Structures are given as C-alpha cells and as structure tokens.
Amino acid sequence: xxxxxxxxxxxxxxxxxxxxxxxxxxxxxxxxxxxxxxxxxxxxxxxxxxxxxxxxxxxxxxxxxxxxxxxxxxxxxxxxxxxxxxxxxxxxxxxxxxxxxxxxxxxxxxxxxxxxxxxxxxxxxxxxxxxxxxxxxxxxxxxxxxxxxxxxxxxxxxxxxxxxxxxxxxxxxxxxxxxxxxxxxxxxxxxxxxxxxxxxxxxxxxxxxxxxxxxxxxxxxxxxxxxxxxxxxxxxxxxxxxxxxxxxxxxxxxxxxxxxxxxxxxxxxxxxxxxxxxxxxxxxxxxxxxxxx
Amino acid sequence: xxxxxxxxxxxxxxxxxxxxxxxxxxxxxxxxxxxxxxxxxxxxxxxxxxxxxxxxxxxxxxxxxxxxxxxxxxxxxxxxxxxxxxxxxxxxxxxxxxxxxxxxxxxxxxxxxxxxxxxxxxxxxxxxxxxxxxxxxxxxxxxxxxxxxxxxxxxxxxxxxxxxxxxxxxxxxxxxxxxxxxxxxxxxxxxxxxxxxxxxxxxxxxxxxxxxxxxxxxxxxxxxxxxxxxxxxxxxxxxxxxxxxxxxxxxxxxxxxxxxxxxxxxxxxxxxxx
Numbered sequence: 001x002x003x004x005x006x007x008x009x010x011x012x013x014x015x016x017x018x019x020x021x022x023x024x025x026x027x028x029x030x031x032x033x034x035x036x037x038x039x040x041x042x043x044x045x046x047x048x049x050x051x052x053x054x055x056x057x058x059x060x061x062x063x064x065x066x067x068x069x070x071x072x073x074x075x076x077x078x079x080x081x082x083x084x085x086x087x088x089x090x091x092x093x094x095x096x097x098x099x100x101x102x103x104x105x106x107x108x109x110x111x112x113x114x115x116x117x118x119x120x121x122x123x124x125x126x127x128x129x130x131x132x133x134x135x136x137x138x139x140x141x142x143x144x145x146x147x148x149x150x151x152x153x154x155x156x157x158x159x160x161x162x163x164x165x166x167x168x169x170x171x172x173x174x175x176x177x178x179x180x181x182x183x184x185x186x187x188x189x190x191x192x193x194x195x196x197x198x199x200x201x202x203x204x205x206x207x208x209x210x211x212x213x214x215x216x217x218x219x220x221x222x223x224x225x226x227x228x229x230x231x232x233x234x235x236x237x238x239x240x241x242x243x244x245x246x247x248x249x250x251x252x253x254x255x256x257x258x259x260x261x262x263x264x265x266x267x268x269x270x271x272x273x274x275x276x277x278x279x280x281x282x283x284x285x286x287x288x289x290x291x292x293x
Numbered sequence: 294x295x296x297x298x299x300x301x302x303x304x305x306x307x308x309x310x311x312x313x314x315x316x317x318x319x320x321x322x323x324x325x326x327x328x329x330x331x332x333x334x335x336x337x338x339x340x341x342x343x344x345x346x347x348x349x350x351x352x353x354x355x356x357x358x359x360x361x362x363x364x365x366x367x368x369x370x371x372x373x374x375x376x377x378x379x380x381x382x383x384x385x386x387x388x389x390x391x392x393x394x395x396x397x398x399x400x401x402x403x404x405x406x407x408x409x410x411x412x413x414x415x416x417x418x419x420x421x422x423x424x425x426x427x428x429x430x431x432x433x434x435x436x437x438x439x440x441x442x443x444x445x446x447x448x449x450x451x452x453x454x455x456x457x458x459x460x461x462x463x464x465x466x467x468x469x470x471x472x473x474x475x476x477x478x479x480x481x482x483x484x485x486x487x488x489x490x491x492x493x494x495x496x497x498x499x500x501x502x503x504x505x506x507x508x509x510x511x512x513x514x515x516x517x518x519x520x521x522x523x524x525x526x527x528x529x530x531x532x533x534x535x536x537x538x539x540x541x542x543x544x545x546x547x548x549x550x551x552x553x554x555x556x557x558x559x560x561x562x563x564x565x566x567x
Contacts, residue, residue, distance in 0.1 A: 033380055037349045040321060044351070073359070077319060077351035079382040085355060086389065120389060122378070 002101035004064030014193030018043040029182040038182040041078030048075020065092035080183040090116025110140035127170025129183035135163030150198040227271040230286035231262040237281040295424040297370040302383045303329040307414035319351040329545040338544040348548035352383035358390035367398040370430040377407040407484035411515035411558040412446025446481040446558045449498045452551020512559045515542040523555035
C-alpha cells in the first residue's frame with residue numbers, strides 16, 4: 001500500500017533523477033522552442049516542490065498529495081513545469097479522502113492527473129510529455145487489478161517509455177528534428193521516481209539519442225568544418241560525456257548511439273582536436289570532414 | 294476610478310506612469326533564481342552578460358499570479374496581460390490561476406498579447422485607457438482582441454551571442470553575423486517571431502526602423518540599456534511630430550536579445566493621437 005511517505009519519496013527520487021539528466025534534457029529540447037530550458041524548468045519545478053515539502057511528515061497519502069500539488073503551483077517553471085503542476089493537482093484531486101492508496105487508487109490518480117495536464121494546455125500537442133502521460137494513464141487504467149504497487153508502477157513506466165520512443169516520429173511531423181521529446185523524457189523520470197519510492201530500481205536504462213544546438217565558449221572562428229565521426233566505444237562512455245568533452249570546440253553537436261557505437265557530428269574549426277578527444281572514448285572507425293566555409 | 298485592474302508580467306514594456314501591477318518573471322543566471330526587476334536589474338544584466346553567465350527566463354507560477362490577484366478583494370474585475378504564448382508559458386499559468394480563482398468569486402480575463410516587450414506595451418497602454426474610460430472588462434477585452442492583427446513589433450538584435458544562446462538565432466547564423474556586422478531585424482506578427490530582414494551596420498538598422506514607422510503614429514521605442522540607435526530613432530520620430538515614447542526595456546528581455554538591442558512597436562494605420 002502507498003502512504004504519504006511513499007509519495008514524498010517519489011518526489012525526492014524524481015528530483016535526483018532530473019538533476020542528473022537536466023543537461024541532457026536541455027540539450028534535446030527542440031519543442032516548442034529550441035531554447036534549451038526544459039530540463040532546467042522541470043528540475044527547478046521538482047526541486048521547488050521538494051524544498052517546500054521537505055519538512056512535512058505526513059503518512060496520509062491524500063494530505064501529502066495535496067501538499068505536493070500546492071507546492072507545485074508555487075514552484076512550477078516554464079510550460080513543462082506548469083503542466084506538471086496541473087498533473088500533481090489532478091493526482092491530488094483523485095485521491096481526496098484516501099489515507100492509504102491501493103493500486104486502483106493509484107490508477108485513478110494517474111488517469112485524473114493526465115486529464116488535468118491536458119486541460120493545462122490550450123492546444124495539446126502529441127509527441128510531447130502529454131503523450132507519455134496519456135500512455136501512463138492508459139496503462140494504469142488497464143492494470144487496476146494488479147496487486148503490487150511496484151509491479152504496477154513498473155508496467156506503467158514501461159508503457160510511458162514505449163510512448164517516449166514514438167515521440168521522434170511525432171515531432172518530425174511537426175517539422176522538428178527526429179529525436180525524443182525533452183519533456184516526455186523528463187516525465188518518465190518522474191514516473192521512475194515512483195518506482196524508486198516503492199522499493200524498485202530501473203536497471204541501467206537511460207534513453208540516449210540526442211541532438212541540440214550547443215553553446216560554445218569559442219569566439220574565434222576560422223575555417224569551419226562539418227565533421228562526422230563513428231566511434232567504437234570503450235566501456236562506459238555516455239553520449240553526455242562525449243558531448244561535454246567536445247563542446248568547447250564547436251557547436252551543432254549531435255551525439256547518437258548505443259550498444260557500443262556512437263555517431264558524433266559537430267561544426268568545428270578544429271576537427272583534428274575533436275578527433276583526438278574522441279579517441280579517448282574509443283576507436284574512431286569512420287570519419288568525414290567537409291568544409292563549410 | 295478604473296473599471297478593472299490590470300496585472301502584467303514583468304517582460305512587458307510600457308510607459309512607467311501607467312497604473313499597472315507587475316508580476317516578475319524568474320531569471321536564472323546559471324542556477325541562481327532571480328526575480329526580474331527586483332533582483333535582476335539592468336546592472337545585473339550587464340554584469341552577467343559580460344561574464345558570459347547563461348541566462349534563462351521562466352514565467353510566473355500559478356501561485357504567483359494568484360497572489361497578485363488576491364492582493365485585493367474580488368470586487369474589481371481583473372485583466373491579466375502576458376507575453377505571447379508562442380514563447381512564454383505566462384499565459385498558461387495565468388489562465389490556470391484565473392480558473393482556480395474563479396471559485397473564489399474573482400472575475401479575471403487573461404489576454405495573450407501574442408508579442409513581447411514594447412509590442413505588448415502598446416496593448417497595455419490601450420487597456421489602461423479603456424479602464425480609465427470605464428469600459429467593462431469584457432468589452433475592453435474584445436477591443437484589445439480586435440487590435441491583435443494590427444500590432445507591429447520590430448526588434449533589432451545588436452548582441453548576437455544572447456540571441457543565439459536563447460535559441461532565437463541559429464548559432465551558425467550568429468557567428469556569420471558577428472563576422473560581417475550583420476544585424477537581424479525580427480518582426481513579430483501572427484504571434485510568431487519572423488526574421489524580417491538582415492542589415493549590415495547599425496545605421497542601416499536605424500534607417501529600416503524609421504522606414505517601417507513612416508506613416509504610423511503612437512509609437513513605443515524600446516531600448517535594452519542605453520541604446521544610441523534607439524535614441525536616434527526616438528529623436529527622429531519626435532522631430533516629425535509623432536506621438537512617440539522611449540521606454541527602457543525590461544532586463545529579462547535583454548537576457549534573450551542582448552544589451553543594446555532595440556525595437557519599435559505600434560498599431561498599424563493608427564493616425565490619430567491617443
């Protein structure tokens with residue numbers, strides 16, 4: 001059964017996950033504007049909620065959900081944060097009067113939360129966090145007969161992940177780059193927070209596939225090259241680490257891959273330097289350097 | 294006695310003598326959350342731009358709008374005016390606040406100006422005028438809606454770095470622009486920011502601004518920091534006898550467009566003085 005403490009733990013787990021992934025979410029932020037702030041807004045929203053409720057000791061689930069919803073109204077930042085604030089408000093509305101939550105209560109909460117999230121947006125667009133919220137709600141509705149909250153949350157999460165994987169196609173239809181939606185990914189981390197709070201863990205799964213205009217501290221621009229590398233990775237390197245390493249040397253950085261391979265694209269005036277850095281992460285098995293100007 | 298209260302977000306630039314309540318947006322200088330106009334001033338803007346600290350803005354939260362409305366009792370209707378919904382969530386959070394406060398007896402309309410800075414400021418000027426003349430809130434709202442297709446805002450970017458960092462200009466365009474002293478001029482129309490023209494050199498930008506204002510009246514000129522080109526435009530327009538005001542643009546706008554950027558706003562084909 002799920003108590004107020006579990007809900008509080010879910011927020012803190014979600015905050016930790018968003019803190020870890022904030023830069024990545026910013027980097028893949030292309031919708032509605034590629035202003036690289038969805039990760040910051042989502043993190044600041046959840047952190048703001050966590051700060052407000054941190055001293056609140058409440059076993060009753062409905063009271064804790066209410067505290068979270070109130071805090072979210074205060075802490076919400078940006079479009080994504082505002083949608084999340086309404087999501088928590090809907091969640092809280094659905095469980096009024098419930099001291100302890102059963103799986104059917106949780107299912108009702110996820111469904112109502114999704115409804116409120118959609119109402120928060122005057123023109124709901126699919127391919128965004130709303131899509132993953134809907135997928136979670138649909139799964140929750142279908143899983144009302146589950147007995148164990150952890151198993152329930154895991155399956156809800158997996159359904160949201162499946163929807164997340166479809167967001168690149170949906171965003172492409174909106175004329176955006178074909179990458180996962182930043183807010184949708186952020187929402188799956190909030191769901192993951194529930195799994196942690198219920199005593200579970202997601203084993204090593206992180207969605208990685210990224211594209212974003214990156215900031216560059218470089219001001220001097222000589223000859224600029226469109227540089228593409230294919231990399232056979234040594235163990236453990238992530239797209240985020242590679243991106244951070246080459247970021248000072250250019251922009252329009254794209255790092256995509258998985259299962260030991262990574263494709264790297266960068267506009268740089270130092271392709272030789274970038275290559276050297278990449279060799280620190282594994283073997284460069286292919287490269288193509290084209291002059292831009 | 295006005296017929297309704299007006300509450301706006303702090304990125305809207307309007308003449309300072311107007312009776313309008315302002316809710317600050319949040320400006321993140323790196324990880325530090327600053328309240329626009331209170332903690333984040335023009336001095337702060339200049340300082341963080343010089344240091345290259347990344348800047349981001351975030352609209353007021355639902356609760357912040359609610360607090361502003363609830364500062365007075367529910368007797369007076371309220372018009373909330375926000376930065377355009379295409380590039381800010383201010384309208385979204387304000388509408389949720391309005392919906393929640395309706396239960397407490399508040400009458401609130403939320404007007405999406407579909408533009409920003411002095412472009413939104415011309416709507417605020419008009420709203421104040423309507424409130425002072427005793428127009429009921431719904432009628433004023435309709436009047437403002439009718440003006441949407443006629444609103445014009447032209448913004449000249451002088452600092453390419455801020456505009457590229459905020460995603461308004463592709464980074465590669467920003468680099469080329471810096472190399473060639475190019476200044477993009479944005480035109481906000483139909484709720485979207487369009488690149489209207491790119492000119493070489495600041496004098497060409499001033500000339501372009503004077504060209505677009507030819508035949509127009511009741512013009513707001515906005516400047517981020519002390520902008521010599523903006524003052525040149527202001528002086529030239531005043532010299533032709535137009536009703537024109539020079540407005541210091543909000544520092545949070547400067548987070549997106551950079552120090553020294555400037556713009557002009559007016560309702561197209563408005564000949565008679567207000």
